[in-house]
Amino acid sequence: MTTPDRLPIRRALLSVFDKTGIADLARTLHAQGVEIVSTGSTAATIREAGVPVTDVAEVTGFPEMLDGRVKTLHPRIHGGILADQRLEDHRAQLAEHGIAPFELVVVNLYPFEETVAAGGTDAEIIEKIDVGGPTMVRAAAKNHASLAVVVDPEDYALAGRAAEAGGFTLAERQELATTAFSRTAEYDLAISDWMLGLSDPAAADDGDWEEGGEEISPTHVLDMSDEDAAVIGMRTLRYGENPHQRARVAIIDDDDPGLAGAEQLGGKEMSYNNYVDADAAVRAAYDHPEPCVAVVKHNNPCGVAICADGEDIALAHARAHATDPLSAYGGVIAANRPVTVQMAQQIKPIFTEVILAPGYAEEALEILRGKKNLRILQLSGAYDRAVEIREIWGGTLVQDVDALQAAGDDPATWTLAAGEAADAQTLADLAFAWRSVRAVKSNAILLASGGAAVGIGMGQVNRLDSCRLAVERANTLGEHAEGEAAPERARGAVAASDAFFPFADGPAILIEAGVRAIVQPGGSIRDGEVIAACQDAGVTLYFTGTRHFAH
The missing domain is CATH 3.40.50.1380 (Methylglyoxal synthase-like domain)
Incomplete structure (x- = not known):
């Protein structure tokens, strides 16, 4: 750039x-x-x-x-x-x-x-x-x-x-x-x-919180005074998703604080949106056993990449940033290994809201603290979540967290549906893409090459648009010298889809762009058409039998 x-x-x-x-x-x-x-x-x-x-x-x-x-x-x-x-x-x-x-x-x-x-x-x-x-x-x-x-x-x-x-x-x-x-x-x-306090004094009242075992509803949590909220381990945030919304964050377990209780080593106070994006970034990075860096913007990855054990985590960051340098501006960066001096030097010129990692080299921390608005969080413990909770009108939804399962997420269990069996490097890229696409909002398509995402299509109302978006982003957003044509990064890449393709038109877009292998759950009544399209094009196709929607 x-x-x-x-x-x-x-x-x-x-x-x-x-x-x-x-x-x-x-x-x-x-x-x-x-x-x-x-x-x-x-x-x-x-x-x-x-x-x-x-x-x-x-x-x-x-x-x-x-x-x-x-x-x-x-x-x-x-x-x-x-x-x-x-x-x-x-x-x-x-x-x-x-x-x-x-x-x-x-x-x-x-x-x-x-x-x-x-x-x-x-x-x-x-x-x-x-x-x-x-x-x-x-x-x-x-x-x-x-x-x-x-x-x-x-x-x-x-x-x-x-x-x-x-x-x-x-x-x-x-x-x-x-x-x-x-x-x-x-x-x-x-x-x-x-x-608001002038026009409606009651609205400015922090409300009462009564102890004694009485159940505390989410509304009561927001109505508490800051002092009462602190008693039950809650911190008041500047505001919620928008400035007119109130917000607080609670630490559920002091012994295992996770993101909510991560140690902040520098920068401004965390906001509601910072926590939401940080949670998505941590999930994306910690899904990989290899050293991994994820860059997230508006709750969606705009870059994910790994490197080999023993290599500087800065290599994974450089690859993740290169996925989509435009969207990385103002994003959140999560690493599943300590941040090195080289990684900190790479981050320094990039406007970043939050960085999260299990540790920081002393000199790296000094470099990052030079960006006074950058929120620097240190995570501890193993990434482990059991359930997810979401409020709806009149009730609460509770579900198991979508964790990587032994069946369906292990490439050894995949079914080869079309084309030749993937070689070791291609299979490694498919496994990386499959792990990474879980962090992308559905409908999700992720293109990968060399242990890095090169194009991501996310959050579309149909899978066809996600395919188009992934290819377009792969072929237009890569870093290249001014005056040079953008690299066609989709050509030779592999693709992962978080759910099955309902028609063959989605894979057709990927095949036309030069994708050489695809992994997807399978299970559509038109799987036969998808298999035939891949077979005719000589593209490798695997079925996992497992779906990973992220709504």
């Missing part, structure tokens, strides 16, 4: 409530010839540090008013933030109106949460609802193709280094934009929660 050129920083907008470190950043920017525009007290702090600064009022031609409520909400400010500098029309409009663009926006917000926690009056709290700050942050984050946004003083050092290096890379701007959107989401959620 090519690395985009850095965008030079010529003009920066600094407007912060928390002045920690802002003077040092301003000095660094000034030393690199950056023009600094700032507001009110921030501008005063920068001047006191002996750094030239232009007031926002001088740029807008309009004084700050309404006790500071209106200062940056002006086209001469937001035009400079929102202009997509890749577009000639945007550049022309800036020139027409005499607006200079910004390449850096540094903003932190009014301390709303702190004011609520300190017991401020309603009037004091309302005045700490920031308007201009979140507007600038969201605008700059949206336009990260053209500028960088910094919302955390801990990132000032990164901004200084970027200025000295000639600007931010695209990857750095994307990661900073992600942090910015997370911050505004948290901020708005805090305001929403407080406003």
Whole structure:
């Protein structure tokens, strides 16, 4: 993958409530010839540090008013933030109106949460609802193709280094934009929660939890106070799947904590979605006896790969990442072996939400901790789950976990239905694909080659679309030099299907793409048609007799 050129920083907008470190950043920017525009007290702090600064009022031609409520909400400010500098029309409009663009926006917000926690009056709290700050942050984050946004003083050092290096890379701007959107989401959620208490005090009440052996329902769990929840081993998460949903996580067994009680060695707090994706990643990685790395995005693997015992786990990570580098951005990485220095170095430039492993080399941990937003979790014990529970309207579904079974999951028990018996390498790839496809949401098709997934079709409402998607992703998402044609990775690969093919049209897509062997459960009334299609094409086909749906 090519690395985009850095965008030079010529003009920066600094407007912060928390002045920690802002003077040092301003000095660094000034030393690199950056023009600094700032507001009110921030501008005063920068001047006191002996750094030239232009007031926002001088740029807008309009004084700050309404006790500071209106200062940056002006086209001469937001035009400079929102202009997509890749577009000639945007550049022309800036020139027409005499607006200079910004390449850096540094903003932190009014301390709303702190004011609520300190017991401020309603009037004091309302005045700490920031308007201009979140507007600038969201605008700059949206336009990260053209500028960088910094919302955390801990990132000032990164901004200084970027200025000295000639600007931010695209990857750095994307990661900073992600942090910015997370911050505004948290901020708005805090305001929403407080406003809910104003409009409906009962809704803000944490509710009562009565001890004494009374059964606790899932609703009661969410209604508990944080203190009562902690008594039964529950932690409150920032929010659920979406910001308006409440969420908690419980550790069932302190002696065998699993993912819920994994030791966090660095990064931000885990969220509900982080746990869901992490669980899927751990399952995908721990399904393999060999060293394995899985990369998961939105509860689906976008890469899975193994390497041999004795090889650096970094090799498995490189192969897993290569499955789908595009989707790996912002994903979750799980390894079933300790993370080495080489693997940590590979992960460092990739924006990743969570990494999970049974251990970390000391230097590897130091490298990963350099990515302050990366959640680093250390797992302990053997991966073992007995049952799965899912709430439905009016009741609860409970089932055995879909574990690998002795019958059907062992290649020695498979039935050769078409073509020649697979050689050792092909059979190894089929076994890998069969183990890996279990982690993919149904309908699931996984293409593999050399102990790595090369194309995954997941979550489609028919198996035909999953076949098409797996082939398309295999042939378009692989890493290749700019200007070169994408490799046809489906050709020569093997395929696994989590359930039987209802018609021969699905295998036909795989065969046309060059797949040389297929493993699937079998059991369709049209198995004969599928067998005939594979036989005619000289493609090896195995039946397992076992299905692995993942809904």
